[in-house]
Amino acid sequence: MQIKRLIFTSYIGQAGILILLLSVLIAAAFYVGKQNETYSFLNHFISELGEKGVSPLANIFNGGLIVGGACISFFMLGLAMHIGNSWGLILGAIGLVTGVSATLVGVFPMNQLEIHTAIANTFFYGGLLVALGYTLYVVFSPEPRLPKITALTGGVTMLAFAAFVWFLPAPLEDGQSIHEILKNRPEVWTLPILEWVVFLCVMVWIGSTASLMRMTIKNDK
Numbered sequence: 001m002q003i004k005r006l007i008f009t010s011y012i013g014q015a016g017i018l019i020l021l022l023s024v025l026i027a028a029a030f031y032v033g034k035q036n037e038t039y040s041f042l043n044h045f046i047s048e049l050g051e052k053g054v055s056p057l058a059n060i061f062n063g064g065l066i067v068g069g070a071c072i073s074f075f076m077l078g079l080a081m082h083i084g085n086s087w088g089l090i091l092g093a094i095g096l097v098t099g100v101s102a103t104l105v106g107v108f109p110m111n112q113l114e115i116h117t118a119i120a121n122t123f124f125y126g127g128l129l130v131a132l133g134y135t136l137y138v139v140f141s142p143e144p145r146l147p148k149i150t151a152l153t154g155g156v157t158m159l160a161f162a163a164f165v166w167f168l169p170a171p172l173e174d175g176q177s178i179h180e181i182l183k184n185r186p187e188v189w190t191l192p193i194l195e196w197v198v199f200l201c202v203m204v205w206i207g208s209t210a211s212l213m214r215m216t217i218k219n220d221k
Contacts, residue, residue: 003217006217009074009075009081010078012078013072014206014210016075016206017071019067019071022064023060023063024049024061026060027050027057027064032054034054042192043189044185045192045195046196048110048182051109051110052109052111065103065106066107069099069104069105073096073099075099076091076096076130078213079095079213083137094126094129094133097126101120105120121168124164125165128158128165131154131205135150135155145216146212146213146216147212150208153204153205156201156205157201157202160194160201161201163197164194164195164198169191
C-alpha cells in the first residue's frame with residue numbers, strides 16, 4: 001500500500017508541472033500589457049501573467065498556480081517519504097514550504113504586491129534550498145534512494161535559483177515602484193530571463209525526479 005501511495009505522488013507531481021505549463025502558456029498567449037504590448041519571455045516576469053485587470057487570463061494563470069503548487073507540495077511529501085531518515089524529514093519540510101508558497105503566489109497575485117513579493121521570495125529561496133539539499137543528499141548519502149543522475153538535474157536547478165537570487169534587486173527606495181520600472185523595461189532583461197530559466201529547470205527536475213523515483217521503487221520490489 002505504501003509503495004502504491006508513493007508511486008501515486010510521483011504522478012501527481014508530474015500532473016502539477018503539466019498544469020503549470022499549460023496555465024502559463026495559455027495566459028502568455030493571450031496577454032496584453034498596460035502598454036498594449038504582447039507578452040515577451042525576454043522582458044516580462046512570470047507573475048505579470050496573474051495580474052488582475054491587466055492579464056486577460058489572470059484567473060487561469062492563478063488557478064493553475066494554486067492547483068499545480070498543491071500537486072507539487074504533495075509530490076514533495078511523497079519524495080521525502082521515499083527517502084526517509086533525517087534527510088527526508090528536513091527536505092520534506094523545506095519542500096512543503098516551497099510548494100505551498102507557489103500555491104500562495106496564485107492566491108495573492110501582483111495586485112497585492114507586498115505580500116506577493118514576500119511569498120515569491122519564499123519560493124525562490126526555498127527552491128534554492130530544496131535543489132541544493134537533494135543534490136547534496138544524492139552525492140553524499142552512502143545509499144541514496146534516487147539515481148546519481150538526479151544530482152545533475154538538481155545541481156543545474158540549484159544554480160538557476162542561485163543566479164536568479166543573486167540578480168534580485170535591493171528593496172526599492174525613494175518611492176520608486178515596480179510599476180514605474182516596468183514602464184521602461186529593456187527589450188532584453190536579465191532578471192525575467194533568469195526567472196524563466198528557473199521555471200523550466202524546476203519543471204524538468206520535478207518531472208525527471210518523479211520518473212526516476214518510480215523506477216527506483218519498482219526496482220526495489
